[in-house]
Amino acid sequence: MQRVPLDATLTHDLAAMEARVGAGTKLVSVCNPNNPTGTIVDPARLRAFCEAVSPRATVLVDEVYLNSLEPAPGQSMVDQVRAGRSVIIARSFSKIYGLAGMRVGYALAQPQVIQRLSELRMSLPN
Numbered sequence: 001m002q003r004v005p006l007d008a009t010l011t012h013d014l015a016a017m018e019a020r021v022g023a024g025t026k027l028v029s030v031c032n033p034n035n036p037t038g039t040i041v042d043p044a045r046l047r048a049f050c051e052a053v054s055p056r057a058t059v060l061v062d063e064v065y066l067n068s069l070e071p072a073p074g075q076s077m078v079d080q081v082r083a084g085r086s087v088i089i090a091r092s093f094s095k096i097y098g099l100a101g102m103r104v105g106y107a108l109a110q111p112q113v114i115q116r117l118s119e120l121r122m123s124l125p126n
Contacts, residue, residue, distance in 0.1 A: 011039040014049040021057050028053055031062040032077075033069065043074045050077055054085040058113060064092040064105070081108050088113060 002020050007013040012030055021028060030049070033040045041049075050059050061077045069075065080087040092105035107117070 006034075006037065006039075009039065010034075010037040012041050014041065014045055018049060018053055021053055025057040027058050027060055029060045029062065031064075033065045035065060040069070043072075043077075046077060047074075047080065050080045050085060050087050054080070054087050058086045058088060060088045060090060062090045064090060066091070078108060081110060084110060086110065086113055088117075 004013055004017045004020055007016075012032070012034065014030075017028060017030075030041065030046065032046060046061070050061070053059050059080075061080075063076060066076060076089070077087060078089055081089055087109065089108040090105065091108070092103075094101075094103050094105060107114070109117070
C-alpha cells in the first residue's frame with residue numbers, strides 16, 4: 001500500500017496520487033468528502049482523475065458523507081460508472097439515517113468490477 005499525503009489545503013492531492021499509479025496498482029481510494037478533514041475535491045478535477053486513472057487501476061470513490069453536503073449537480077461520480085469506467089462508488093445508509101450501529105451500505109460499479117469484488121468477499125453468500 002502506498003499513501004499519498006494530503007495537499008496544503010488538506011485535500012486529496014490527485015496529481016500526486018495519479019503519479020503513484022503503476023503497473024502493480026490495483027485500487028486507488030478517494031474519500032470525498034474526506035473524513036476526517038471534511039474537505040471536498042472539485043468534481044471536475046475528480047472526474048478527470050477517474051477518467052485518467054481508471055484504465056490503469058480501479059478507482060474507489062467513497063461518497064459516504066456526500067449526503068452531508070447541499071445537493072449539487074455533478075458532485076457524485078456515479079456518471080463514471082455509467083460511462084463504463086472501472087470506478088466503484090461506495091455509499092452508506094448508516095450515516096444519513098441514524099443507523100450507525102448497523103453498518104448498512106452499498107456499492108455501485110460495472111458488473112465485471114462487482115464480479116471481482118464478489119470473488120474477494122470475506123462473508124458467505126446468503
